[in-house]
Amino acid sequence: MKKEFIYSEITNQIADQIQKGILKAGDKLPSVRKLCQDYQISMNTAKRVYLELESRSLIDSRPQSGYYVSKPILINLPLPEVSQPSLIANNDEPNELISKVYENMGKKGLTIFSIGIPAGDLLPQAKLKKEIINATRELREGGTGYEELQGNIKLRRMIAVRSLQWGGNFTANDLVTTNGGINALSFCLMALGKFGDTIAIESPCYPGILQLANGLGLKVLELPTHPTTGIEIDTLKKVIHKINICLLIPNFSSPLGSCMPDENKKEVVKLLAENNIPLIEDDVYGDLYFGPNRPKCCKSFDTEGNVLYCSSISKTLAPGYRVGWIAPGKYKDKILKLKLLHSTSSISIVNEAVANFLKFGRYEKHLFQLRKALQDNCQNYIKTIAESFPEGTKTTRPQGGLSLWVEFDKKIPTVELYDLAIKQNISIAPGRMFTLQNQFENCMRLCIGLPWSDEIKFKLKQIGTLAKTI
Amino acid sequence: MKKEFIYSEITNQIADQIQKGILKAGDKLPSVRKLCQDYQISMNTAKRVYLELESRSLIDSRPQSGYYVSKPILINLPLPEVSQPSLIANNDEPNELISKVYENMGKKGLTIFSIGIPAGDLLPQAKLKKEIINATRELREGGTGYEELQGNIKLRRMIAVRSLQWGGNFTANDLVTTNGGINALSFCLMALGKFGDTIAIESPCYPGILQLANGLGLKVLELPTHPTTGIEIDTLKKVIHKINICLLIPNFSSPLGSCMPDENKKEVVKLLAENNIPLIEDDVYGDLYFGPNRPKCCKSFDTEGNVLYCSSISKTLAPGYRVGWIAPGKYKDKILKLKLLHSTSSISIVNEAVANFLKFGRYEKHLFQLRKALQDNCQNYIKTIAESFPEGTKTTRPQGGLSLWVEFDKKIPTVELYDLAIKQNISIAPGRMFTLQNQFENCMRLCIGLPWSDEIKFKLKQIGTLAKTI
Numbered sequence: 015m016k017k018e019f020i021y022s023e024i025t026n027q028i029a030d031q032i033q034k035g036i037l038k039a040g041d042k043l044p045s046v047r048k049l050c051q052d053y054q055i056s057m058n059t060a061k062r063v064y065l066e067l068e069s070r071s072l073i074d075s076r077p078q079s080g081y082y083v084s085k086p087i088l089i090n091l092p093l094p095e096v097s098q099p100s101l102i103a104n105n106d107e108p109n110e111l112i113s114k115v116y117e118n119m120g121k122k123g124l125t126i127f128s129i130g131i132p133a134g135d136l137l138p139q140a141k142l143k144k145e146i147i148n149a150t151r152e153l154r155e156g157g158t159g160y161e162e163l164q165g166n167i168k169l170r171r172m173i174a175v176r177s178l179q180w181g182g183n184f185t186a187n188d189l190v191t192t193n194g195g196i197n198a199l200s201f202c203l204m205a206l207g208k209f210g211d212t213i214a215i216e217s218p219c220y221p222g223i224l225q226l227a228n229g230l231g232l233k234v235l236e237l238p239t240h241p242t243t244g245i246e247i248d249t250l251k252k253v254i255h256k257i258n259i260c261l262l263i264p265n266f267s268s269p270l271g272s273c274m275p276d277e278n279k280k281e282v283v284k285l286l287a288e289n290n291i292p293l294i295e296d297d298v299y300g301d302l303y304f305g306p307n308r309p310k311c312c313k314s315f316d317t318e319g320n321v322l323y324c325s326s327i328s329k330t331l332a333p334g335y336r337v338g339w340i341a342p343g344k345y346k347d348k349i350l351k352l353k354l355l356h357s358t359s360s361i362s363i364v365n366e367a368v369a370n371f372l373k374f375g376r377y378e379k380h381l382f383q384l385r386k387a388l389q390d391n392c393q394n395y396i397k398t399i400a401e402s403f404p405e406g407t408k409t410t411r412p413q414g415g416l417s418l419w420v421e422f423d424k425k426i427p428t429v430e431l432y433d434l435a436i437k438q439n440i441s442i443a444p445g446r447m448f449t450l451q452n453q454f455e456n457c458m459r460l461c462i463g464l465p466w467s468d469e470i471k472f473k474l475k476q477i478g479t480l481a482k483t484i
Numbered sequence: 485m486k487k488e489f490i491y492s493e494i495t496n497q498i499a500d501q502i503q504k505g506i507l508k509a510g511d512k513l514p515s516v517r518k519l520c521q522d523y524q525i526s527m528n529t530a531k532r533v534y535l536e537l538e539s540r541s542l543i544d545s546r547p548q549s550g551y552y553v554s555k556p557i558l559i560n561l562p563l564p565e566v567s568q569p570s571l572i573a574n575n576d577e578p579n580e581l582i583s584k585v586y587e588n589m590g591k592k593g594l595t596i597f598s599i600g601i602p603a604g605d606l607l608p609q610a611k612l613k614k615e616i617i618n619a620t621r622e623l624r625e626g627g628t629g630y631e632e633l634q635g636n637i638k639l640r641r642m643i644a645v646r647s648l649q650w651g652g653n654f655t656a657n658d659l660v661t662t663n664g665g666i667n668a669l670s671f672c673l674m675a676l677g678k679f680g681d682t683i684a685i686e687s688p689c690y691p692g693i694l695q696l697a698n699g700l701g702l703k704v705l706e707l708p709t710h711p712t713t714g715i716e717i718d719t720l721k722k723v724i725h726k727i728n729i730c731l732l733i734p735n736f737s738s739p740l741g742s743c744m745p746d747e748n749k750k751e752v753v754k755l756l757a758e759n760n761i762p763l764i765e766d767d768v769y770g771d772l773y774f775g776p777n778r779p780k781c782c783k784s785f786d787t788e789g790n791v792l793y794c795s796s797i798s799k800t801l802a803p804g805y806r807v808g809w810i811a812p813g814k815y816k817d818k819i820l821k822l823k824l825l826h827s828t829s830s831i832s833i834v835n836e837a838v839a840n841f842l843k844f845g846r847y848e849k850h851l852f853q854l855r856k857a858l859q860d861n862c863q864n865y866i867k868t869i870a871e872s873f874p875e876g877t878k879t880t881r882p883q884g885g886l887s888l889w890v891e892f893d894k895k896i897p898t899v900e901l902y903d904l905a906i907k908q909n910i911s912i913a914p915g916r917m918f919t920l921q922n923q924f925e926n927c928m929r930l931c932i933g934l935p936w937s938d939e940i941k942f943k944l945k946q947i948g949t950l951a952k953t954i
Contacts, residue, residue, distance in 0.1 A: 116824070120632065134625035142628060143620040146833060150613040155604035158612060158802035162590070193663055193806075193827055200826045209679050209701070226825045231679070332628035334832045336663075354586070355696045356670045357663055361831050362804045363616060 021059050024049075025066045032072045032083055043073060043081040058277055065275060069093055069242030071411055075305045077389070091400045094270075094408045094421035096240045097453070099217040101253055103233035104450045111429065112221060112447055118436055125464070125473045128443035130220075130268050130416045131333045132463035136387055138380050142332055142371060149366035157362035163350055165191025165339065165360050169369035173325075173339055176372070180300070180307075181314035182323070184341050190349050191360045194336035195298045195326030196222055199261070201356070202294045202322045202340065205348040207232045211258035216245055218419070218448030218457070220268045223261060223296070232259070234450050239267075241410045241419065244274035247281055254289050265309045266299035269419045269448055269459035271412025273309055283315040292345065297325045298338075301381050303414040304389040319343030327368055329416060330381060335364040388416065391462040398471055402478035418460045421445075426484050428458040434480045440473050491529050494519075495536045502542050502553055513543060513551040532745055539563055539712030541881055545775045547859065561870045564740075564878045564891035566710045567923070569687040571723055573703035574920045581899065582691060582917055588906055595934070595943045598913035600690075600738050600886045601803045602933035606857055608850050612802055612841060619836035627832035633820055635661025635809065635830050639839035643795075643809055646842070650770070650777075651784035652793070654811050660819050661830045664806035665768045665796030666692050669731070671826070672764045672792045672810065675818040677702045681728035686715055688889070688918030688927070690738045693731060693766070702729070704920050709737075711880045711889065714744035717751055724759050735779045736769035739889045739918055739929035741882025743779055753785040760790075762815065767795045771851050773884040774859040789813030797838055799886060800851060805834040858886065861932040868941055872948035888930045891915075896954050898928040904950045910943050 031037045044052060049060040064081050067073045071091060073081050115128055150156050164170070170186035177184040192198040199222075207213065209231035215223060217236030227234050235257060237245045244264060262282070264274040274282070286293045295312045303309055313323040322345055326338030337360075342349040371377060395418055399409055406423040422428065428444040435442050445457025464470050501507045514522060519530040534551050537543045541561060544554050585598055620626050634640065640656035647654040662668040669692075677683065679701035685693060687706030697704050705727055707715045714734060732752070734744040744752070756763045765782045773779060783793040792815055796808030807830075812819040841847060865888055869879055876893040892898065898914035905912050915927030934940050 116633075131630070134629055137625070137628050139626040139628055143626045146620050146627075147617050150616050155607070155804075156609040156613045157616075157804050158607050158609055159604055159804045160601070161804065163586075193831070194829075196828050197826060222825065222828070225821075229822070229825050334625075334627050334629045334631065334829060336827065336829065336831050351695075352699070355692065355699050356667060357806065358666050358692070359664075359804060359806065361663070361806050361834055363834065364831055 020053070020055060021062055024053055024055070025063045028063070028067060029070065029072055037083045039083050039085045041083045043083065045080055062275055065242060068411060068413065069240075075413065077304060077306055077385070091396065092408050093241050094410060094419060094457070096246065097217045097238050099236035099238060099449065099451055099453060101235065101249070103212050103235045105228050105234060106450050106452065107225060107228055108446050111444060112225070115432070115441065115443060115447065118441060121439070124439050124441050125470070126441045127460045127464070128441040130459075130461050130463070131329060132384065132388070132416065133465055135465050136384055136463065137332060141376065142367060145367035145370045146363060148370055149363045153362050153366050157366065159362070160359040161362045161365070163354055163359070165189065166362065166365040166369055169337070169365050169372070170339070172369050172372035181310045182341070183314070188341045190340050190342060190346065190353060191365060192338040192340060192353070193357060193360060194328050195296065195324060195338040196226070197336070197357070198324035198326065198338045198340045199223065199294065199296060200226055201349050201352045202324060202342070203227060203230055203232065203259070204352055205345055206259050206292050206294070212256055213259040213261055214250065214253065214257045215261050216263065216267055216270070218269050218445065218454055220263065221447045224448070224450055227261075228450065236449060236451065239270060240272060241270050242272055243278060244272040245282070247278060247285070250282065251285065254285065254291070257291060259294065260286055260291055261294040261296065262312070263296045263299065264312050265297055266302060266412055266415025268299065268415065269417045269443070271410045271415045271417050271419065273413055276310055279310065279312045280315045283312050283321060287316070287318045287320045293321045295321050295323045297323060298329045299415040300325065301330050302385055302388060302416065304385060304392070305413050309414075313341060316343065330384060331368065331371070331377070335368060336361070337364055337368045387465065388462055391464070391466050392418065394466050394471070395460065395462055395474065398474045399478065402475040404478065404482045416461055416463045418462055420458050420460060422456045422481060424456050426481050427455050429455070430484055431458070431477070431481055434483070435477055438476055438480070440477060442477060490523070490525060491532055494523055494525070495533045498533070498537060499540065499542055507553050509553050509555045511553045513553065515550055528747060535712060535745060538881060538883065545883065547774060547776055547855070561866065562878050563711050564880060564889060564927070566716065567687045567708050569706035569708060569919065569921055569923060571705065571719070573682050573705045575698050575704060576920050576922065577695060577698055578916050581914060582695070585902070585911065585913060585917065588911060591909070594909050594911050595940070596911045597930045597934070598911040600929075600931050600933070601799060602854065602858070602886065603935055605935050606854055606933065607802060611846065612837060615837035615840045616833060618840055619833045623832050623836050627836065629832070630829040631832050631835070633824055633829070635659065636832065636835040636839055639807070639835050639842070640809070642839050642842035651780045652811070653784070658811045660810050660812060660816065660823060661835060662808040662810060662823065663827060663830060664798050665766065665794060665808040666696070667806070667827070668794035668796065668808045668810045669693060669764065669766060670696055671819050671822045672794060672812070673697060673700055673702065673729070674822055675815055676729050676762050676764070682726055683729040683731055684720065684723065684727045685731050686733065686737055686740065688739050688915065688924055690733065691917045694918070694920055697731070698920065706919060706921065709740060710742060711740050712742055713748060714742040715752070717748060717755070720752065721755065724755065724761070727761060729764065730756055730761055731764040731766065732782070733766045733769065734782050735767055736772060736882055736885025738769065738885065739887045739913070741880045741885045741887050741889065743883055746780055749780065749782045750785045753782050753791060757786070757788045757790045763791045765791050765793045767793060768799045769885040770795065771800050772855055772858060772886065774855060774862070775883050779884075783811060786813065800854060801838065801841070801847070805838060806831070807834055807838045857935065858932055861934070861936050862888065864936050864941070865930065865932055865944065868944045869948065872945040874948065874952045886931055886933045888932055890928050890930060892926045892951060894926050896951050897925050899925070900954055901928070901947070901951055904953070905947055908946055908950070910947060912947060
């Protein structure tokens with residue numbers, strides 16, 4: 015309790031200074047370390063203070079630099095509320111809406127804000143092409159044969175090496191490759207879920223996960239989720255007896271972009287392990303942090319092998335290569351069996367190419383550029399939204415990832431906005447896609463993976479203009 | 485009835501002439517057309533006569549040439565019996581055996597008769613490598629982006645064009661691509677099967693199918709299966725009220741190598757449609773016919789959209805590319821949804837490469853050579869078995885595909901033979917792997933996809949020698 019008190023005390027104190035204009039827009043704040051010393055608090059508490067201030071849109075973090083007081087325009091654009099889904103498992107899948115959004119994506123000349131992947135221009139296409147060619151040369155039998163079941167050993171080694179940087183600490187033998195991230199999640203859900211079991215997830219949640227769980231006959235329990243810090247752990251505790259599996263995107267979740275603080279990750283991992291509930295962790299956005307450091311994952315705090323860590327290169331390198339992986343902990347045998355049954359082998363050529371690309375720091379260099387581009391995009395999007403969207407609009411301020419979550423005034427239904435926008439050759443993702451309940455009708459997700467340009471700015475403004483007509 | 489009578493009458497007449505030495509080893513038999521004229525029978529009946537004689541090991545078909553009386557050595561090697569599985573759905577999965585066989589495959593220097601794919605030497609590796617490189621050049625964004633959900637349009641068109649040759653008559657729009665053939669089957673089973681449903685299959689059956697069905701909670705009903713003509717339709721009729729799905733490999737099934745005659749295919753399709761039972765047809769071996777013509781598939785006789793036709797290039801071109809497809813008939817929407825949920829997109833590069841390879845007759849040329857190699861292998865294997873396996877050994881005489889099914893005397897358990905063989909660096913697939921019941925303990929499958937050589941001959945002989953020690 016004392017710790018909680020100190021934390022809000024300091025947060026409010028700084029917030030007050032900003033609102034009263036004592037700290038001005040653009041002012042640099044003390045470093046986290048300095049804050050610790052000044053207030054005699056722990057690093058974790060200091061980080062939480064800044065995270066909370068960020069979540070209130072009062073301060074900004076700039077990579078390699080530190081924290082700054084936000085410009086007033088951002089201060090006027092508040093965060094969406096913590097979601098309040100019903101805690102009764104629901105399965106009201108918005109099938110027609112999803113089909114409509116999906117089918118329309120084939121339209122020519124469409125500006126697609128509705129799909130959560132980086133645009134091709136942001137990817138190292140030429141270098142990957144070379145690696146594909148190298149792969150056909152280096153692989154035994156030109157890659158025409160099956161791989162070993164667990165997956166390309168070079169790729170698994172490279173993933174293991176990278177994981178040391180952020181506390182994953184995998185060995186190559188801990189990992190099983192899959193055909194992309196969704197295939198990783200699908201294997202985990204098939205391995206763990208029995209028909210009728212209940213799975214707890216974030217709300218709003220990536221539609222692929224909702225549909226996958228629903229399609230496998232699992233009941234879906236949506237948890238209240240904070241736009242900055244992720245699921246509300248107190249609620250998870252309350253419903254813990256009702257659930258069999260938990261699936262989270264702890265780092266820069268889609269669509270909210272929330273990132274669970276380390277202590278929350280630790281607490282959730284402990285809570286679930288104590289209750290014998292496996293945690294599926296989807297970390298596909300983990301490398302897309304805007305801050306100075308890559309966030310840890312829940313798996314870092316897992317001592318029981320109870321976390322099934324899933325990731326891929328679909329959000330960072332080449333969605334079309336379908337290269338993903340699982341560190342399944344104690345469920346490895348189950349996952350291997352499912353892989354054998356449902357896909358036999360990953361596709362050698364793309365896996366070998368990615369393994370080679372990951373060598374020699376090429377991936378780090380690319381990620382550095384991609385993160386920079388996404389962060390710039392994010393700021394430009396938010397600025398444009400603040401300037402041209404209807405009054406009362408709220409938006410997330412993600413510290414990484416590929417999505418912005420926008421909440422309009424209650425009287426603006428985004429399904430209606432979708433229909434107006436598609437006529438102008440713009441595709442958005444209405445909030446209703448991200449839940450199996452009747453909520454988020456006035457919300458939408460915007461992908462920030464499109465390179466910034468006058469045209470994108472114009473299209474964004476157009477969404478705002480259309481929203482004002484409703 | 486009259487037709488049945490004529491058919492056995494003529495068959496027995498010719499068999500009699502062979503056994504009495506009136507027709508001698510190597511003698512050419514009249515063409516099918518000539519047989520029609522001579523006996524005033526239909527083409528179908530004439531074909532069945534020769535098929536039956538072949539199944540009795542009395543005659544051989546030679547591609548582009550016709551039918552010949554077999555050499556005595558083959559006449560002394562009878563066919564295995566029609567299988568007699570229990571008709572009670574069973575799920576006694578031989579897990580440990582499968583794991584053991586699978587894990588041992590990693591052993592260095594092993595001669596692997598236990599996996600059903602063609603060896604790399606029989607595949608057009610260099611040409612495929614070129615097509616991979618072309619694919620990275622031709623594809624939008626170098627293939628780093630997602631494909632359209634239904635799959636690469638060029639590939640679907642090429643498959644559709646090829647299907648015209650053998651009565652498949654698909655259009656590109658009828659097809660959905662998948663990550664290999666097993667992924668096609670997995671989507672079909674997930675689309676159609678509810679937990680607790682019963683699926684009817686051939687017995688013995690490819691272990692991947694048994695495990696997949698079992699893994700999805702389906703009850704497996706194994707049907708008595710003839711080594712030449714496939715499942716016994718009379719039994720299917722008897723159990724039709726008990727089953728919800730039927731899955732067959734009508735052309736050169738693994739492991740039996742049986743090929744259902746056209747009239748059987750037609751009858752099964754009709755029977756299942758009348759009873760509203762979907763048929764999943766696995767046709768991965770269909771292009772590997774040794775006779776003059778590619779056999780039709782069940783889908784050719786499907787007027788209701790009730791057959792889900794699955795195939796791939798894994799048995800003919802590049803197992804490691806994982807390129808497969810489904811023509812799902814009226815279940816297309818369900819399959820598309822599953823593909824979206826479980827894999828989002830196929831992998832553009834390998835699909836584009838295969839599409840390009842299929843153009844300009846390159847595939848036909850390759851298939852011609854591959855079929856020739858496999859048929860030669862098959863004859864060499866059978867000859868070696870006849871010469872060096874214990875007395876009382878029976879073996880199939882497949883007219884296509886990649887497998888031989890060998891039945892030893894009852895006192896030779898192949899699980900024991902497996903252990904002896906693996907010590908000599910030889911891997912076989914014991915019969916128990918191909919059923920969920922206690923049967924086929926004295927059987928094994930041998931893959932004929934290894935290029936013939938003195939070494940392979942030596943290894944085969946060694947299996948025979950080991951079997952004699954039991």
